[in-house]
Amino acid sequence: MSKVKTGIVMLNLGGPANLDEVEPFLLELFADREIIQLPFQHWLGPFIARRRAPKVRGLYDKIGGGSPILRYTRAQGQGMVERLDRLSPDTAPHGFYVAFRYIQPKSEDALRAMAADGVERAVAFTQYPQFSCSTTGSSLNELWRAAERTGLRDAFEWSIIDRWPVHAGFIGAMTDTVREGLAQFDPAVRDQVLLLFSAHSLPLDVIDRGDAYPQEFGASVQAVVERLGRPNPYLLAFQSEVGPVRWLGPSTERVIKRLGARGQQHLLVVPIAFTSDHIETLSELDREYGEVAHRVGISHYKRTPALNDRPGFMDALANIVRDHLAAGRPYSPLYRTRCPGCVNPQCRQILNPVGAAVAAGTS
């Protein structure tokens, strides 16, 4: 294999590729104190994971037997590096490496593949547009731990793309999906369709620590509705709450119920914090909430298509990396600022940052 000059690690939560991976995936998820802190977690985490596994297996069974997130991430990565080789010849050839948080391929797999390909310059590229310690933060912490475990601590020179909530390419691609979603409605009612921007929720204790996620979610929504330039009303809501803690609201399911009770007929759900289809879109939004919407009398309930393997999104990913490489900064001005309530000393680290002098100046 030809030597890769710049390795781009695509960080995401991942999803079980088949039904046998459901329980291991949930066990890893509920063990992660960077996403949810439970009392007696080493006992309660596995308890919740095992109790939920049969139900979740059934959900994956209904969406085709597994999550498509690996397939889409690989397509995105391939499209991204092809474009990057043209956009940024100085840093070519580029390679992409998938690092999921709770399922294979994990950080170790990505790091070992990078070493095998002779990568020296590495970019940790979160696939979550909005930063949260629960998602991007957890993935980065795991990446650095994996570098220690694999003995690859000093193997690469790193920089981080830690957030891109209002990058023009992302907003443009996301706005295109909203336009496609609206095109599914009768032109006579199109202006009355309510846009419901839905993102995964966070436990309130994460919010109270000072997590950046709600601010960046709000900024993404504003950027999309301005780019869209239509009179449609819109609302925000949060989905996927689980476990015995209080979560940030309003809940997507409850909002759908209340909109139905009020007589709202036309609803377009926009999953603005996910870039690939996975169980939260294919099962929770499409099936579960679709049934809720039907029950409460919402006659036209649609979801915008996920970005998945859309060429416009591959353009965006490539442009985000190109802009990052050209800027020469190891991370955004926000990355090194830990949440005010942070209790995790590992947070906001980086190994071997590029341009160490620059890093010292902005930390």
Next chain:
Amino acid sequence: MSKVKTGIVMLNLGGPANLDEVEPFLLELFADREIIQLPFQHWLGPFIARRRAPKVRGLYDKIGGGSPILRYTRAQGQGMVERLDRLSPDTAPHGFYVAFRYIQPKSEDALRAMAADGVERAVAFTQYPQFSCSTTGSSLNELWRAAERTGLRDAFEWSIIDRWPVHAGFIGAMTDTVREGLAQFDPAVRDQVLLLFSAHSLPLDVIDRGDAYPQEFGASVQAVVERLGRPNPYLLAFQSEVGPVRWLGPSTERVIKRLGARGQQHLLVVPIAFTSDHIETLSELDREYGEVAHRVGISHYKRTPALNDRPGFMDALANIVRDHLAAGRPYSPLYRTRCPGCVNPQCRQILNPVGAAVAAGTS
């Protein structure tokens, strides 16, 4: 007095102009179920108000014996209408009318003055940049109730400026205050100053109903930091929690304590949801949290100046109204969309909207 063609009602919460107005102000505030819902409110509201009154009187005493919000609102209004007469001669002459929510001049005062001036075309202009049912919503509901009480239900043709979180003029004026705030720090450390954007908090039950405030606050912050174009890290926090309910976090006071404990030396607080100085800036941010900051070792704690009577902000106010009048719409696309969890049938009304056919199309 010469006839006023276009009357602009400036809606805000207001503040006691002298110490004798403190208790009446608090009684009105804690009676408002649109800002806070307490159990046994007709009993607990006055109880909390009377118990807090002596302490709050003391706070007003220390900032000069009263709130400057009326003085600043009048200066803003005067600057706004002078500019509007030049910017929008078709709708001139313009007059401004202050309608505070919890203290004189109230909605009745504004409406009676408008009738006396012969106003026919009226604009309800919230002075809260970001929409919340607790602030703008409550003021508008009270305005319509006051129109009923005064017999002026049919006296004016109305439109509403219900939000302006990312209006370019507002963002530009706010960014200028951040630049001025940063200029107070030694150039050697200026890039390390942490910007703490602080806004009044909301009870979590308001958030769970689906209030627009957190999204619009997030969008305002993003717009300011992008316009600023500097490497300073920033955080968001919420101030002014009161009473026995749970509020949206993180709390500004706790964030300051934690930043101090972590060794942060340079902090600039940006009150992005207030446009005039009042007790939350002059007392809470400057005195109370200033002392907290000093105690926890933050050596340089500053606050950006409020917009107050800055000419750039008067330009922004005039441009917001000019753009609104030119667009000919009775309200923003969001105004008529009640919160999903709304339980107040009065919300999101308008009396005698201009261009009623347009209104029907967008509601």
